Amino acid sequence: EAGVVQSPRYKIIEKKQPVAFWCNPISGHNTLYWYLQNLGQGPELLIRYENEEAVDDSQLPKDRFSAERLKGVDSTLKIQPAELGDSAVYLCASAPGSGETQYFGPGTRLLVL
């Protein structure tokens, strides 16, 4: 069974530019998460989806970050405009349902110059 797929794996952009990350969860997984991982830290939740509904986006910086999960399957996370401090790894995870074990993708490593 295929795991969580993320693309791109690496992205380098200049500050103030927009950037988007894509995630394809494990087939049949209704719950999808986006995490931010800074160097030397554990992942921190940005947003959680139950199917197509964002049920917890309290940690998402809404002035520059946005996310969507159309049709309750794939999801995109966007930053516009990017800032230097956004350099980090962005992880996507999925689970069969809320409260169940989360399975992570490989992440997208973002570098903002």
Next chain:
Amino acid sequence: DQQVKQNSPSLSVQEGRISILNCDYTNSMFDYFLWYKKYPAEGPTFLISISSIKDKNEDGRFTVFLNKSAKHLSLHIVPSQPGDSAVYFCAATGGANSKLTFGKGITLSVRP
């Protein structure tokens, strides 16, 4: 405020010996605890979990112990193998939502 704490940033053990990775938490609402393992350039991989109704869960070479009164859990790996060298994250969840709160991770190095 770190609700899940992994106070030791690194651990080095000899192959074949026991590795003990520690984790402390402060939130009394946490009732489910997980360990994830992460290799460089990969996402975290689920390793083992434990519910607060148990004090021990074993899966092969991996055992997690939970001491609720001390708000402490530990992951034991025995015998340790070089392939176990990775970053290990302790995570906890509980309460009304399924949000996972992670520690900072500990880097385990198993020497051949």
